[in-house]
Amino acid sequence: MVELDKLTFSEEWFKDEVREGFFVPEMMKRFWAAQLVVLSEIDKICKRHDIKWYADMGTLIGTIRHKGYIPWDDDFDISMLRDDWERFFEYARQELPKEYKILTVEDEEQYTLALGRITNGTTINLEKEHLDKFYGCPYVTGVDIFPMDKIYNDSEKEEERRDRGNDVLKACSILAARGTEDKELLALLLKIEKANNTKLPRNYKLARALIVLLDKILKECRDEDAKEVASMYVWITEHWAKNPIEVYQEGKEAPFEHTIVTVPTRYHELLTNYYGDYMTVKRGSGVHNYPCYGEQEHRLKEHLGHNPFRYTLDKQSFDVKRKHPKQIDxxxxxxxxxxNTRAGLEAAASQGQSADAEALLQKNIEMTATIEKLIEEKKNGKKTVLFMPCRAKWWESMRPLYRKAVSDENVETYVIPIPFYDCDHNGNVGERHDERDLFMADEHFTSFDEFDLAGIHPDVIVIQVPYDGESYSMTVPDKLYSEELLKYTDELVYIPCFDVIDPVSDTDPVAISLKTFIEQPAVVNADKVVLKSEKIRDLYIRVLTELAGEKTRSYWEEKIVLLENYKF
Known part of the structure; x- marks a missing residue:
């Protein structure tokens, strides 16, 4: 673990992985890393000016329960007491890097949220300097900073404040739906003006005036003896999540991914108040669109015609036809x-038309016999199946199919662990890794360097690396790309290197995150894709059909099979 001002990440950390059964793609890791860079800038200002901040909300759950991000979370939440919050933004306006953006009601005319936000820019940035600084993440990212506002000790006074706040929010809702001339809105505005001793415009400036008034209501309690605080928007609208002010006055360090963050010392009290049993994982639909950079990713793809940071299936050029013919064909x-040529040779030989006709006919007969024998062996002989696992920790995902092969007396099985290389976001290929010594090898394992792939031409090759050079965190030798391996087998089988939990719905982040892993070269190139779950199979078929077109549905349905139904 390192302090935020010494933030660094290993190449291994950026690789795709599964956490808690949830697939976390490489770009999400880069997005997380970019958020932590932003946090490090916030932390510098806070340390310079003795301002306290604390990991909060989902980020606090992640810190305590996962020692990092909740796998299906993609934002970073911190809190400050209101006085510290205001001091922080006062200094931030002068001290943040010039490309950063401050978002508060005070700083941005169109901003409406009851929290502050610091982002690393305002638009997608593909410049090398930016990508190097933010670990290959081109998307705008940042940190949400929640002000913790005081609650009046006088419950009647606090309830009156809540009523005023809710009236303003109701006015905002009516204005957005029905405009400034709505009778209910006009009556409500009179009530709001009287209750808050203010005057509101009745024109296009009204929306902004209501937001400014709401912000004033949220932070109005400055009583020195106030005993409780809350994220005031939530408190006003839902009447919960208040905490003793002391919770936000003392903190301690806690590990978070590769670094250290500050959490309230009384985090258990805080999280229990917010979420109840916060240590129990609850999955399902997220509170916001996942991933939060999804819209930016879509815009980038629309602008360039492809996603430059991962494989993009091109609907226009996609063809269900195999890229290399099968040996049997x-x-x-x-x-x-x-x-077709034998009849002519037979006629020529019988009529003595050519001195070579009889020799050519004999050669034709011999070649025909040889090929017929090869075809017979291909169809009815013992099959040669080559498994090509990559990383030792991925072997478990391939092992069930391997066991199926070794238990089949008609299958001759080989296993060759293949090497891989680290990559970075600039496309540089780094260190070579060979993990064959980490496998629990048996008599079926053999050396990558000793196996004659072209000479043996296995009937089936089983792979688990999906990328074909389309990943910015790892790659394998070019000759082991799925498209290349089609030359050396009549059936290329892809089985994912990760086992994931089933999604509970189409909007479940489990399903959304897996789309990145489904749209991969090996999935497209393989003759068969073997999966272990009916729900995951349905998801693969649905995603790939959406990408390639409805006419391809039957192709994917035939190609993507369950492990229990696959036969060598």
């Missing part, structure tokens, strides 16, 4: 050609 084509 080539043998049958050769056999057909020999049969």
């Amino acid at each position: 080539e043998l049958q084509s050769s056999l057909q050609l020999l049969e």
